[in-house]
Amino acid sequence: MDFKADYDRLAEKLTAKGISVDDVKAKLKAQHIETPSWGYGNGGTRFKVFAWEGAARNIYEKIDDAAYIHKLSGIAPSIAIHIPWDKVDDYDGLGEYAKSKGIAIGAVNPNFFQDDQYKLGSLTNPSPAIREEAMGHMIECCEIMGKTGSKLLSLWFADGTNYAGQDSIRERKHRLEQGLMETTKYLPAGSRMLIEYKFFEPAFYHTDLADWGMAYAMALKCGAQAQVLVDTGHHAQGTNIAHIVSFLLDERRLGGFHFNARRYADDDLIVGTNNPYELFEIYSELVQAGDKADDVAYMIDQSHNIEPKLEAMLLSVLNCQTAYARALIVDYKKLADLQLAGDVLGAQQVMVDAFDTDIRPLLMQVRTEKGLDPNPLAAYRADEYVKKVAKERGITISAGSALQ
Numbered sequence: 001m002d003f004k005a006d007y008d009r010l011a012e013k014l015t016a017k018g019i020s021v022d023d024v025k026a027k028l029k030a031q032h033i034e035t036p037s038w039g040y041g042n043g044g045t046r047f048k049v050f051a052w053e054g055a056a057r058n059i060y061e062k063i064d065d066a067a068y069i070h071k072l073s074g075i076a077p078s079i080a081i082h083i084p085w086d087k088v089d090d091y092d093g094l095g096e097y098a099k100s101k102g103i104a105i106g107a108v109n110p111n112f113f114q115d116d117q118y119k120l121g122s123l124t125n126p127s128p129a130i131r132e133e134a135m136g137h138m139i140e141c142c143e144i145m146g147k148t149g150s151k152l153l154s155l156w157f158a159d160g161t162n163y164a165g166q167d168s169i170r171e172r173k174h175r176l177e178q179g180l181m182e183t184t185k186y187l188p189a190g191s192r193m194l195i196e197y198k199f200f201e202p203a204f205y206h207t208d209l210a211d212w213g214m215a216y217a218m219a220l221k222c223g224a225q226a227q228v229l230v231d232t233g234h235h236a237q238g239t240n241i242a243h244i245v246s247f248l249l250d251e252r253r254l255g256g257f258h259f260n261a262r263r264y265a266d267d268d269l270i271v272g273t274n275n276p277y278e279l280f281e282i283y284s285e286l287v288q289a290g291d292k293a294d295d296v297a298y299m300i301d302q303s304h305n306i307e308p309k310l311e312a313m314l315l316s317v318l319n320c321q322t323a324y325a326r327a328l329i330v331d332y333k334k335l336a337d338l339q340l341a342g343d344v345l346g347a348q349q350v351m352v353d354a355f356d357t358d359i360r361p362l363l364m365q366v367r368t369e370k371g372l373d374p375n376p377l378a379a380y381r382a383d384e385y386v387k388k389v390a391k392e393r394g395i396t397i398s399a400g401s402a403l404q
């Protein structure tokens with residue numbers, strides 16, 4: 001497909017706006033999206049898991065799949081792991097295996113939501129013995145970070161209650177503070193703990209970490225190694241996520257993202273499918289934050305049921321790439337002038353102009369310069385990887401899937 005003429009025209013247009021095309025391409029080439037191990041195994045909803053032929057059955061196969069997504073996209077060089085789903089005896093060996101496939105082990109995700117003892121909460125549980133168990137799992141995950149060289153501990157708690165009066169919300173807050181502050185003692189040097197929030201589910205009356213403000217308050221109590229993790233599927237209808245992102249970035253407390261899309265709640269839809277403009281707004285705040293966004297971790301969090309695993313993951317990665325490209329070509333100089341002039345729709349149209357610009361030739365040029373197929377989705381559909389793993393792995397619901 002000859003995209004060169006389109007690319008040249010686009011490059012000319014950007015240059016005329018005073019945008020450095022080389023700078024934009026360099027940033028796109030350096031983009032790093034981390035994929036989740038649990039997105040490669042079978043996952044589903046509480047109603048049903050439709051098992052996929054070829055879904056990864058263990059962490060080694062998940063690493064193979066993550067390496068395949070990185071091979072096609074060129075911007076997905078690490079995989080987040082989830083403990084105990086991805087537990088192994090030899091973490092050095094696991095790191096070596098990942099490295100041999102061109103992949104690094106990324107964030108470590110403890111699991112505080114599946115063991116029976118966490119039914120009434122983990123770090124917030126009324127029972128000191130259960131809180132102790134949860135702390136033991138937390139420390140185990142910090143030790144695993146040391147073995148894999150992971151720099152991120154990604155914390156999500158399903159903790160909450162279903163009825164007013166079930167437990168003391170204030171006491172649960174104190175227990176959580178205690179556990180999180182205790183955790184900082186075990187974090188490897190130079191690593192960070194990212195505190196994720198979610199406004200409901202699986203608890204339905206209150207969730208102990210329900211919004212960005214609660215996660216932010218906990219991070220402040222835990223010190224500089226603690227930041228907030230924004231999962232784009234975890235907000236009430238109509239929430240302005242770009243505003244939250246902008247505020248946290250400015251406070252240097254935005255640790256990272258779990259990217260997915262939602263229509264009603266935590267639907268784990270493919271990021272950028274039904275929320276492309278929202279994703280563009282988020283990336284525009286990241287671009288405008290400059291060096292305050294330098295250590296943000298861009299991670300995907302999805303566990304699909306009816307979408308083909310690998311195609312869904314590739315699409316998620318590519319949609320983040322598209323949003324970033326659109327955000328990089330906004331004429332921020334003109335935007336600032338129009339903002340100061342109070343030109344409401346003039347400023348708004350500067351954003352729309354970037355969003356509406358067909359950046360596909362730019363992405364195809366970037367991929368070509370990286371030695372990749374300019375059309376990763378076509379490359380995916382043309383090659384044999386999915387058929388190969390389907391034949392080798394067959395269909396199983398096994399350890400390592402989000403639901404067991």
Ligand code: AFD
Nearest residue numbers: 109156196198231258266301
């Ligand atoms: C579920 C939770 C949360 C968590 C993820 C991985 O809602 O997003 O980060 O599982 O544990 O999606």
Ligand code: MN
Nearest residue numbers: 196231258301
């Ligand atoms: Mn998440």
Ligand code: MN
Nearest residue numbers: 231233266301
């Ligand atoms: Mn979620």
